[in-house]
Amino acid sequence: MSHFLQTHIREIISISDDELEMIQNLFDKKKFRKRQFLIQENQPVNEIYLIEKGIVKSSTIDSTGKEHILQFGAPHWWISDFAAFFKQEISSLAVDCIEDSEVYAISYENLNALCLQLPAMEHFFRIKSNFGYVALQQRILSLMSKTAKERYEDFVKQYPGFMDHLPKQLIASYLGVSRETLSRLYS
Amino acid sequence: MSHFLQTHIREIISISDDELEMIQNLFDKKKFRKRQFLIQENQPVNEIYLIEKGIVKSSTIDSTGKEHILQFGAPHWWISDFAAFFKQEISSLAVDCIEDSEVYAISYENLNALCLQLPAMEHFFRIKSNFGYVALQQRILSLMSKTAKERYEDFVKQYPGFMDHLPKQLIASYLGVSRETLSRLYS
Numbered sequence: 001m002s003h004f005l006q007t008h009i010r011e012i013i014s015i016s017d018d019e020l021e022m023i024q025n026l027f028d029k030k031k032f033r034k035r036q037f038l039i040q041e042n043q044p045v046n047e048i049y050l051i052e053k054g055i056v057k058s059s060t061i062d063s064t065g066k067e068h069i070l071q072f073g074a075p076h077w078w079i080s081d082f083a084a085f086f087k088q089e090i091s092s093l094a095v096d097c098i099e100d101s102e103v104y105a106i107s108y109e110n111l112n113a114l115c116l117q118l119p120a121m122e123h124f125f126r127i128k129s130n131f132g133y134v135a136l137q138q139r140i141l142s143l144m145s146k147t148a149k150e151r152y153e154d155f156v157k158q159y160p161g162f163m164d165h166l167p168k169q170l171i172a173s174y175l176g177v178s179r180e181t182l183s184r185l186y187s
Numbered sequence: 188m189s190h191f192l193q194t195h196i197r198e199i200i201s202i203s204d205d206e207l208e209m210i211q212n213l214f215d216k217k218k219f220r221k222r223q224f225l226i227q228e229n230q231p232v233n234e235i236y237l238i239e240k241g242i243v244k245s246s247t248i249d250s251t252g253k254e255h256i257l258q259f260g261a262p263h264w265w266i267s268d269f270a271a272f273f274k275q276e277i278s279s280l281a282v283d284c285i286e287d288s289e290v291y292a293i294s295y296e297n298l299n300a301l302c303l304q305l306p307a308m309e310h311f312f313r314i315k316s317n318f319g320y321v322a323l324q325q326r327i328l329s330l331m332s333k334t335a336k337e338r339y340e341d342f343v344k345q346y347p348g349f350m351d352h353l354p355k356q357l358i359a360s361y362l363g364v365s366r367e368t369l370s371r372l373y374s
Contacts, residue, residue, distance in 0.1 A: 062332040070327060083321040092328070115313070119306040126302070126309055129316035134270040136323035140257060141279070143330045144363050145249040176331050 004052050005104060008076055012127055013120045023121065026110040032056075032097045038079070039095040045084035047105040051077050054101025055165055058093045059173070069174040072098075072159060072166070078128065098166065148177045152185045191239050192291060195263055199314055200307045210308065213297040219243075219284045225266070226282040232271035234292040238264050241288025242352055245280045246360070256361040259285075259346060259353070265315065285353065335364045339372045 001017065005024055009015065015023070027050075032038060038056065039045055049056070056073040058081065070093060073079035081093040085108060106114070115122040135158075142154050152175060156163065163171075172182040188204065192211055196202065202210070214237075219225060225243065226232055236243070243260040245268065257280060260266035268280040272295065293301070302309040322345075329341050339362060343350065350358075359369040 060328055060332060066332075068328065068331040070324065070331075082317070083324050086317045086321055115310065119309060122306060122309045122313055123302065126313040126316060129313060129320055130269070130273045133316055133320045133323060134273055136320060136327060137257065137270050139327055140323060140330065141247055141255065143327065144255040144257075145247060145253070 002104075004075075005050075008050065009121075009124060013124050015118070015120055019118060019120075023114060023118070026114050027104040027106050030103050030105050032101050032103070034097050034100050037094060037096045038103070039081050039084075039091050039093065041091055041094050043091050044088075045081045045091045046108050048078055048080040048082070048085055048111070049073075049095075049103040049105050051075050051079060052102045052104060054103075055098040055162075056095060056101055056103070057098055057170065058095045060093050067173050068176070069170060072162065072170075072174065074159070074162065078132070082132075098170065143176060148175065148181055149185055151175050151177075152182070189291075192237075195237065196308075196311060200311050202305070202307055206305060206307075210301060210305070213301050214291040214293050217290050217292050219288050219290070221284050221287050224281060224283045225290070226268050226271075226278050226280065228278055228281050230278050231275075232268045232278045233295050235265055235267040235269070235272055235298070236260075236282075236290040236292050238262050238266060239289045239291060241290075242285040242349075243282060243288055243290070244285055244357065245282045247280050254360050255363070256357060259349065259357075259361065261346070261349065265319070269319075285357065330363060335362065335368050336372050338362050338364075339369070 001020060002024055005027070006020055009020065009023065038049055051073045052075055056079050057069050058071045058079055059067050059069045061067055071079060079095055081091040081095065083089070084091040088108065115125060142151050146154070155171065155175060168182055169179055172179045175182065188207060189211055192214070193207055196207065196210065225236055238260045239262055243266050244256055245258045245266055246254050246256045248254055258266060266282055268278040268282060270276070271278040271280070275295065302312060329338050333341065342358065342362060355369055356366055359366045362369065
């Protein structure tokens with residue numbers, strides 16, 4: 001049984017080893033190389049991903065060709081184009097790897113079947129969704145009301161240890177500042 | 188039994204009349220006048236609110252005294268300081284009424300008891316949370332990658348019929364543009 005999956009799920013709910021075995025069978029383990037895409041834009045999205053190793057990002061390219069990063073994902077984070085997944089629409093985001101990564105993927109059908117069969121997992125995903133919601137709320141408030149310097153400080157707090165792994169250009173794209181502004185905040 | 192609550196819940200899940208009665212008993216019906224606060228900043232937050240009538244907003248005031256609006260809520264929308272509620276911390280947002288409003292309030296304890304007792308309600312709140320997450324995701328992408336004009340068009344789509352009810356200053360605070368910029372987009 002996956003030690004990683006076990007730790008991740010038991011952090012929130014109590015379940016038996018048999019239930020955990022059943023849950024694990026509904027996930028697919030997948031490996032991706034640096035720069036490989038988990039999701040490309042304008043495609044159907046049928047999976048969400050729990051990251052076991054590596055760093056992944058979700059982003060969009062605007063009409064001028066500029067990349068805007070919605071989320072970084074590290075081990076124990078979930079990532080996908082959630083809007084496309086939950087609404088079963090085509091993606092507006094791309095999800096790709098900043099480093100070689102390993103993920104647990106679960107399909108829309110398996111997620112719903114699992115929640116129906118195991119109320120504890122419905123609870124697990126409700127709690128995860130609530131905390132995801134809260135993280136996005138902080139990000140909106142940050143984008144609306146904070147200076148570039150404050151946003152940078154929030155970032156360092158939210159993604160501890162990320163600074164050494166991420167190219168500066170990607171951090172700038174996440175914060176919505178230019179590469180030059182970021183360099184000033186840094187030093 | 189409340190016709191409103193019944194419609195709202197049965198849009199997502201199937202439940203019996205007895206279950207609905209039980210659910211309703213866990214909610215408090217509350218009335219607020221225009222400008223009254225459901226939540227003030229820096230207070231414990233122990234309730235989330237389902238709006239039956241009126242219009243409510245959640246917002247924050249930055250260090251320069253400027254208001255930034257995170258969310259507007261109309262009938263069938265849920266509103267609170269969700270970050271403070273789910274983490275059981277003090278509020279960073281204020282939630283107040285733009286018009287006289289009536290809401291169904293449920294406490295943190297009652298919400299958790301209800302989800303434990305009725306798995307269908309755990310499902311209901313997971314789905315609500317997922318769609319709330321998706322709405323925030325769109326808003327972040329909108330703030331990061333769209334022009335003021337595109338953000339205004341998104342707003343009109345997301346809040347149909349709101350334009351006639353909201354003071355222009357509030358719409359500007361939601362979009363993150365000046366009152367003058369909004370006037371230009373308008374005409």
